[in-house]
Amino acid sequence: MLQQTCGEALTRLLQAYAVDTVFGIPGVHTIELYRGLKGATLKHITPRHEQGAGFMADGYARVTGKPGVCFIITGPGMTNIITAMGQAMQDSIPMLVISSVNRTQQLAMGEGRLHELPNQLAITSQVSKFSHTLLSVDNLPKVLAQAFTIFSSQRPGPVHIEIPIDILAQDASHLDMQPWPMPKPPAPEASSIQQAVTLLSQAKRPIMILGGGAKNVDSVAQTLAEKLNMPVVNTCNGKGIMPPDHPLAIGSTPSHPAIREEIERQADVVLAVGTELAETDYDFFFLGDLNIQGKLIRIDIDSAQLMRNHKPTLPIMSEAQQALDAINKQLPINSHRNTDPVYARCSKLRADTQDMKKSAYSDFFKTITETLGDCIIVGDSTQPAYYAQAYYETSHTARYFHSTTGYGTLGYAFPAAIGAAIGAPHLPVIGLTGDGGGQFSLNEIISAVDANIPVIYIVWNNQGHAEIRRFMDDAKVEKTGVDIIPPNYVALAIAMGCQATHADSLAELKAALTKAKSHGAPFLIELDESALDCGYAF
Structure with a gap:
């Protein structure tokens, strides 16, 4: 043996x-x-x-x-x-x-x-x-x-x-079972930090962009923004790094024309931290690649990424926390700064993004957060997730993520919400999917039942692939393969041992969420989009 x-x-x-x-x-x-x-x-x-x-x-x-x-x-x-x-x-x-x-x-x-x-x-x-x-x-x-x-x-x-x-099956009795010591992530080079301090100190209209690579920067990003009186934009994967109610926070809308204008032409120094500066975050509306006119400081843990998409004025290869902390330590507090004009500028930018905001989507997410409190929402490629990418803000990191950006796969929310609930058992977890995308992985509902993971699933039913319907209409292509018949999600969920219900209004959604929160087991809510009169997210 x-x-x-x-x-x-x-x-x-x-x-x-x-x-x-x-x-x-x-x-x-x-x-x-x-x-x-x-x-x-x-x-x-x-x-x-x-x-x-x-x-x-x-x-x-x-x-x-x-x-x-x-x-x-x-x-x-x-x-x-x-x-x-x-x-x-x-x-x-x-x-x-x-x-x-x-x-x-x-x-x-x-x-x-x-x-x-x-x-x-x-x-x-x-x-x-x-x-x-x-x-x-x-x-x-x-x-x-x-x-x-x-x-x-x-x-x-x-x-x-x-x-x-x-x-x-081979013998491994002789192996050393101790884990190897792990190296620390790269720290910034001193001269690069000094150059960054110089550029930022001289900037008249700086702006900071925080991506997913900056999600562990704690309060150093906020400290730096306040020292420089600098507006902050975050990508979808950077939600929650900057408190959304902070007067310098613009939010996760870098694809919006007004924010793109600020990044491309108005800012004299752009500090991009842990972000690819890639299409799905900065060109969600297919307006064209960013064309940054000011000086660009890029901080990234990946040296190759520093050279992709946009040529940096100053590339800094470093883990985000260490780089921002080093800049903060060398940057004196400007006690004579006038915050009013910048706060007004940020307020205007936030207001400019409201023109695309649909109240029904806003009310939908407000219903979730008011009912569940601090929670995690895991989104699939579905209309509410397209809205959330730009407009739904969180007070903590890792409270909202989805498959809409990046690779952009369907079928993500049903299983990913299970993993999130296992990783954060102290928080309610929502798996938000459309009726089309949900059909890619609805079999995972029974996985949640089998493991007794108390995920709350919301199926946004708009009778097929609504986003692709819109693109076909815009391209004047005859709609084919998009008006698919959705299954009866409530009946399917019940057949798999998951309690489920329909909701035809936000009031019914609130009641269902309240019940699901106390249920302590998987719970599915099917919500008919037509009952909320939302239209397209963008």
Whole structure:
């Protein structure tokens, strides 16, 4: 009898790196991955599709900051999870996907083995920061150390490790089970900080943009904004970094023409922190790429990202918190600054964005927050999520996220909300999906029931793919494939053991949310868009 197989050693090492939850569907090729779960402290959640496993891991990672971990079978399991890895890759979400692969002597032979992909890494390498085949048990600690180094000190994203079936069963009793010490993320270079201080001190009309890479900056961003009397814009993944009621906060509307005008032409210095400056945040209305006229200071943990999309005047490779803290320490407080004109400018910019704000959507989100209080909303590609990307603000980070931007996949909310609820059990979690997008992953409702995860699902029913209907109308293309028949979500949910109800008004939504909050188990609310007369989000 072996004292410890490679599969068992892997489980123990994951626990050593503070992993507490694994999402996966067992298969004949992953039996040895599951051997080590007996007696382990790891919680195992079983989705109904590997894509659901990836989205659960994504939602868990966003609210905890820890990597979401998945156990996936060879071949179809990996091709199923690829979409979820693509979404995580685009949004820089830490995810560890551990899969089996065919036996070492069978690799790349193309002999038609069960679940065989002749080159599994060729696929996964396109949606991961690091993809590796473990060919020796001795290398397991080293490879896991490389994975967790990416999570702790680099721009995060998915990591994939595949282990041949025969390697999983080999003896690993001799391995050192202690986790490797992790390096710290990069700190800014002193001369770059001095240049940034000089540029910002001399600026007459600076502006700061905070992206998802700045979500852990705590109060240093607010301190810097106040020192410089500098308006702050945040992207969708940067919601909650700056208090939304702060007079210098403009909000998450960098795609709005008025905000783009401020960034492109009015600001003499733009400080962009942890943001790609990419299309889905800054050109949501397809107005064209940003054309920043002033000086651009970019802070990013990824050196390659500093050179994408826009040429920086000053690139600073650093973790956001350290860079902003260093700037703050060298930047004196301007006690003679006149805040009134800038506050008035920010107020006008906020007012300028209201022209696209639909009151029904605003009331919808207000109903949720007034009923549930501090909560997490996980959005799919659906009309309310398009609205929320720009106009829904949060007082804390990781309280709203969605799949609408970045990779832009459908089917995200049902499973990702499960992961978020596991990661933040003290908060109510909403999974917000449309009736069209919900059909991509509605099978995950029963996963929430099976694991008794008290997710509140809201299905926004507009009878098909309404956003694509609008684009077809605008392009004068005959509508095809968009007026699909939605299922009866309430009946389906009940059939899966999930309590469910219809809501035909905001008052009924409030009553249903109140009931769901006290229910302590999965709860689905189907809301008919036509009852609220919302129209399109934009």
